[in-house]
Amino acid sequence: MDSTQRFTSAASKSARMRKLLDSPGLSFLMEAHNGLSARIVQDVGFAGIWASGFSISTALGVRDSNEISAGEVLDAVGYMADATTIPIMVDGDTGYGNFNNARRFVRQLCRLDVSAVCIEDKLFPKTNSFIGDEQPLADVDEFCGKIAACKDSQTDGDFSVIARVEALVSGRGxxxxxxxxxxxxxxxxxxxxxxxxxxxxxxxxxxxxxxxRRCPLVITPTTYHAVGVEAFERAGVSTLIWANQNMRASVQAMRDVSRAVFENNRLSDVEPALAPVKEIFDFLDYAELDEAGRRYLPAGAPEATS
Structure with missing residues (x-):
């Protein structure tokens, strides 16, 4: 058993997410939107992942306005959870409907071994927070019932429900x-x-x-990124989410490569900036598949990776 497996058995993913939220210092989550980006986030050293609704929607080529279903989000998050051993907090938008939709979503996340969900107090279908000046908010009592339903429905005792307050975004003060x-x-x-x-x-x-510090406080400095993280730590913020940078970086990189290949009709200009294919094979551990094939396939069967 390797060190990662020992660590996983010693503390569940959800317990580790709770520890990040409850830490007296500032913890960081990095955005991911599919299995590959999640694995990269883990590989560079982050202790947790933010499964961004904006980024998952963008990766599927649609808008962050509940144009993808809860099931499509769960499919993406399932790949992310399967590819990693660190805890994941899922951007659950408004819970995809009323309390009943939200609690069902929580039960499904728990089955995927996801550690937390963030539900925002806007109306379904929601619009991305950076679009427009004012957006309608949920009734406070209705949203409190949704939170209670989520907590009552979790099947993992350490699973966390995070309530996202949109009052400042909507100009409520x-x-x-x-x-x-x-x-x-x-x-x-x-x-x-x-x-x-x-x-x-x-x-x-x-x-x-x-x-x-009444309870852990979570932020995402997408627009106020010039403020140093030390200021937030001094103010008592628990967890900071880098919410969409991997998606935005990938859009820019793909556009640059596609444009260069289209305009020049050759690959030599872009190859130096690309990850070698062998590096991708190594990163996704193709060697393990060959080893498993030798262990489980009958002698003379085709290679597992052929």
């Missing part, structure tokens, strides 16, 4: 954001995710100061 966060905490949320699209991060820091 700090007071309503705090009231909503507190209501969701009382309803059973294991952490609160405060979201903002301001560029200076001041309203996030103000929220964190007033929040005063």
């Amino acid at each position: 700090l007071a309503e954001a705090l009231d909503r966060g507190e209501a969701y905490r009382r309803a059973g949320a294991d952490a609160v995710f405060i979201h903002s699209k301001s560029k200076d991060g001041k309203e996030i820091l103000a929220f964190a100061e007033e929040w005063a």
